[in-house]
Amino acid sequence: MAEVTGTGRVKRGMAEMLKGGVIMDVVNAEQAKIAEDAGAVAVMALERVPADIRAQGGVARMSDPDMIEKIQASVSIPVMAKARIGHFVEAQVLQSLNVDYIDESEVLTPSDYENHIDKWNFTVPFVCGATNLGEALRRINEGAAMIRSKGEAGTGDVSNAMMHMRKIGGEIRRLSSLREDELYVAAKELQAPYALVKEVAETGKLPVVLFTAGGIATPADAALMMAMGADGVFIGSGIFKSGNPAQRAAACVKATTFWDDPKVVADASRGLGEAMVGINVADLPAPHRLSERGW
Amino acid sequence: MKVGVLALQGDFREHSNALIACGVDVLAVRRVEELSNVDALIIPGGESTTIAHLAQTFGIFDAIKERISSGMPTYGSCAGMILLADEILDAAKDQKTFGGLEIVVRRNAFGRQVDSFETELEFKDGFPEPLRAVFIRAPWVERVGANVEVLATVKSHPVAVRSKTLLVTSFHPELTGDHRIHQYFVDQVARPAVKKVQ
Numbered sequence: 133m134a135e136v137t138g139t140g141r142v143k144r145g146m147a148e149m150l151k152g153g154v155i156m157d158v159v160n161a162e163q164a165k166i167a168e169d170a171g172a173v174a175v176m177a178l179e180r181v182p183a184d185i186r187a188q189g190g191v192a193r194m195s196d197p198d199m200i201e202k203i204q205a206s207v208s209i210p211v212m213a214k215a216r217i218g219h220f221v222e223a224q225v226l227q228s229l230n231v232d233y234i235d236e237s238e239v240l241t242p243s244d245y246e247n248h249i250d251k252w253n254f255t256v257p258f259v260c261g262a263t264n265l266g267e268a269l270r271r272i273n274e275g276a277a278m279i280r281s282k283g284e285a286g287t288g289d290v291s292n293a294m295m296h297m298r299k300i301g302g303e304i305r306r307l308s309s310l311r312e313d314e315l316y317v318a319a320k321e322l323q324a325p326y327a328l329v330k331e332v333a334e335t336g337k338l339p340v341v342l343f344t345a346g347g348i349a350t351p352a353d354a355a356l357m358m359a360m361g362a363d364g365v366f367i368g369s370g371i372f373k374s375g376n377p378a379q380r381a382a383a384c385v386k387a388t389t390f391w392d393d394p395k396v397v398a399d400a401s402r403g404l405g406e407a408m409v410g411i412n413v414a415d416l417p418a419p420h421r422l423s424e425r426g427w
Numbered sequence: 428m429k430v431g432v433l434a435l436q437g438d439f440r441e442h443s444n445a446l447i448a449c450g451v452d453v454l455a456v457r458r459v460e461e462l463s464n465v466d467a468l469i470i471p472g473g474e475s476t477t478i479a480h481l482a483q484t485f486g487i488f489d490a491i492k493e494r495i496s497s498g499m500p501t502y503g504s505c506a507g508m509i510l511l512a513d514e515i516l517d518a519a520k521d522q523k524t525f526g527g528l529e530i531v532v533r534r535n536a537f538g539r540q541v542d543s544f545e546t547e548l549e550f551k552d553g554f555p556e557p558l559r560a561v562f563i564r565a566p567w568v569e570r571v572g573a574n575v576e577v578l579a580t581v582k583s584h585p586v587a588v589r590s591k592t593l594l595v596t597s598f599h600p601e602l603t604g605d606h607r608i609h610q611y612f613v614d615q616v617a618r619p620a621v622k623k624v625q
Binding site for chain 2: 138174255257390
């Protein structure tokens with residue numbers, strides 16, 4: 133029988149296997165091993181974590197293939213990597229390296245201020261960020277097989293992640309309450325394809341897995357996002373910019389599984405040492421807000 | 428009969444939905460108390476290293492191992508296959524399994540995500556129509572012990588095998604809406620074993 137790769141089911145199914153888990157940003161093989169040992173479901177290989185991209189400024193790009201391959205060689209869990217928004221050649225390079233998922237990410241400097249990558253053209257699946265339902269559905273329409281709410285990466289401030297999860301959830305609930313003949317205008321307002329809007333209205337959820345990201349720094353942050361309906365959590369700078377990465381990583385994994393048990397979250401929160409230094413999103417000048425990248 | 432789904436990480440909700448469609452009582456299992464309330468168990472797809480890690484951290488690992496070795500009917504898909512194998516190849520450092528099934532499994536045997544695929548499968552134990560099977564970074568069975576029966580293969584590698592009380596598949600029937608594998612587990616593996624105990 134013919135074997136078919138890169139189908140929607142295979143791409144979206146991969147994200148289903150990550151549910152209830154934590155995906156951690158790592159910049160080298162040692163960190164990747166710490167993440168795997170702590171129970172991460174996948175690692176995101178990148179050259180600088182968002183907090184450093186923010187601090188150092190300049191143009192942030194796809195990582196060095198050597199560095200990605202070293203990380204792939206060091207762990208058995210899936211390895212993801214980031215391409216710039218619209219940079220389909222970076223994505224082709226990452227696919228040729230056999231990464232398991234590509235994050236078309238606003239954390240890197242965009243390469244195209246109008247178009248995103250046509251993700252249907254790839255065998256490897258993509259995850260994309262979204263701040264609201266319309267943006268999520270536009271990305272799915274372009275072929276994204278997984279969505280993450282954006283939050284504000286590299287801040288340790290969870291407020292934007294919270295706002296985006298509430299926004300996406302609220303807009304889904306609103307769609308479910310509409311009459312069928314009102315969905316056309318809803319699609320117009322969301323700037324999203326009618327077929328996807330109708331599907332969400334009927335099922336009451338996105339057609340792909342929804343993770344959350346951006347500013348998650350503590351076990352309680354991770355549990356909060358799960359309680360808000362996230363299928364899982366990306367933690368970027370929050371782990372390896374903290375005092376005790378191995379312990380904090382394991383604690384965030386625990387809190388994500390037992391998000392509905394405050395006792396477990398309390399135990400996981402004990403004695404973790406210093407969390408990453410936070411930046412209030414409100415103090416960030418508008419041009420430095422990453423979540424506003426993406427169209 | 429009550430069937431538990433190990434709900435530490437992975438696509439446990441899809442397995443629960445498939446079981447509900449098969450008409451059995453379902454319980455999500457994360458704690459030892461919950462495990463003692465079920466007659467059978469499903470270990471879902473997910474990251475086998477993460478599931479094993481969480482099971483140890485939360486003190487349910489040994490209880491599951493013990494129930495399996497004392498005959499609790501159990502079905503594992505993908506990560507679940509790895510966790511039910513007596514031996515794994517290409518394991519992560521110190522990776523532990525519940526074991527119980529006399530097979531040697533190779534992790535990520537079909538390759539990385541770009542190699543993940545779907546295909547039609549012939550299932551040996553009595554499905555007249557072929558099965559659409561979804562393989563995601565899937566393992567395969569490298570060797571089987573004497574009491575293990577091979578139910579389906581891809582390129583001559585076993586991808587579905589069973590013993591008396593244990594069933595494993597490399598693929599994910601919980602993702603396709605075709606509940607025949609779950610029904611098979613309930614009717615052909617779990618019910619006969621549970622009946623015997625009662």
